[in-house]
Amino acid sequence: MSSALTDLCRYPIVQAPMAGGASCPGLAAAVSDAGGLGFLAAGYKTADGMYQEINQIRRLTPRPFGVNLFMPQPRTVDPGAVDVYRHQLAGETSWYETPLGDADCGSDDGYEAKLAILRDDPVPVVSFTFGCPTAAVLSAFAEAGTFTVVTVTTPEEARAAERAGADALCVQGVEAGGHQGTHRDDPATDGAGIGLLALVALIRETVELPLIATGGLMRGTQIAAVRAAGADAAQLGTAFLVCPESGAHSLHKQAMTNPLFARTELTRAFSGRPARGLVNRFMREHGPYAPAAYPQVHHLTSGLRKAAAKAGDAQGMSLWAGQGHRMAREMPAGRLVEVLVAETESARAALTTPEDAR
Incomplete structure (x- = not known):
């Protein structure tokens, strides 16, 4: 060293x-x-x-x-692509009964x-x-x-x-x-x-x-x-x-060794930037459509991820x-x-x- x-x-x-x-x-x-x-x-x-x-x-x-x-x-994100993804997530807002976040709250x-x-x-x-x-x-x-x-x-x-x-x-x-x-x-x-x-x-x-x-x-x-x-x-x-000292959500910790989550993938689904996580429903359904828009997508999905955690639903968490x-x-x-x-x-x-x- x-x-x-x-x-x-x-x-x-x-x-x-x-x-x-x-x-x-x-x-x-x-x-x-x-x-x-x-x-x-x-x-x-x-x-x-x-x-x-x-x-x-x-x-x-x-x-x-x-x-x-x-x-x-850099502010090079296409607002139109973010709007399209916003519509893609409409079903999630109904499911978790929470609105999408403000994509333009700072970069x-x-x-x-x-x-x-x-x-x-x-x-x-x-x-x-x-x-x-x-x-x-x-x-x-x-x-x-x-x-x-x-x-x-x-x-x-x-x-x-x-x-x-x-x-x-x-x-x-x-x-x-x-x-x-x-x-x-x-x-x-x-x-x-x-x-x-x-x-x-x-x-x-x-x-x-x-x-x-x-x-x-x-x-x-x-x-x-x-x-x-x-x-x-x-x-x-x-x-x-x-x-035990980690501040990660208990569902996140449990998922690490849960056979239900067998593999990881890189995805833009949650934040708009490539990130590796356990493959779950949210990633499968929205990953293919997520734009290159960080941190706009992160802000957009923040409330959804918190609502999923509160509901005990690891399938909607990052x-x-x-x-x-x-x-x-x-x-x-x-x-x-x-x-x-x-x-x-x-x-x-x-x-x-x-x-x-x-």
Whole structure:
């Protein structure tokens, strides 16, 4: 593990920032306390809401932690396509007895206000998803002593983040649960993502920055594999989603290992951006018609998803999950870190030949 990451966490295990409630202060603090790096997801929160949760984490742990921000999205969405999808969802509004949300309630996720808070009251780590911040933003964080991480999904994105001044990269393979962190949302590339092992190797030969690998990782053997491929650390989301400290809905946690939800797919059905989740009724019925319109579709379906959760109907919820979801283990987050560390060390020892050991 690189010296920079070693200063932040004892073990090369990062808890993924899962927006929507799963990555709550309790989960982040438990992971950091156990020697990993916990993350708070600031996506979909107000700037003040983010600040309040940062203070909660500080009260829960003295250890370093991170905050993840969504990059503002360009206003290139076709309003007509959103209106068509609105009509497509008419049956859902009747079924759940709730109206659709306002698709035009903002596309920057309070980015500038969140930046201002994090510059004025720095946290140890800030990561970015859905794009790369400007060199000026990254430089300001460097001056404040904040370690910055940019999520990338291709070697080209990795080069751009290195040029901008990122301290490290979160390399996201197509296996990852939740949203794909592509810097451009191009429908022509849907389904063309690169698998994690290949992507880590490609990016390792492209840049010199520390790499945090993420995408479907659930076991220490997989962590050992991505580290052997060139990663300095591993980031896990779905593995921590089922922990008792996670803020994920109980139906979401149960679905991870429910035989009814046998596989995952990338879909735009819930948010308008490619995201991997468990295949359910909503995804099957609406995925083929969802436009490339993020965050407009996210705002549109927000009320429906909440109503489905309140009704106890997992078939109408966004059940984000990585490809390894069936290997989820329900245990306290700190214990999971311990198990993953032991599994990783065992796997790495098994890969060491007698000649290497000498």
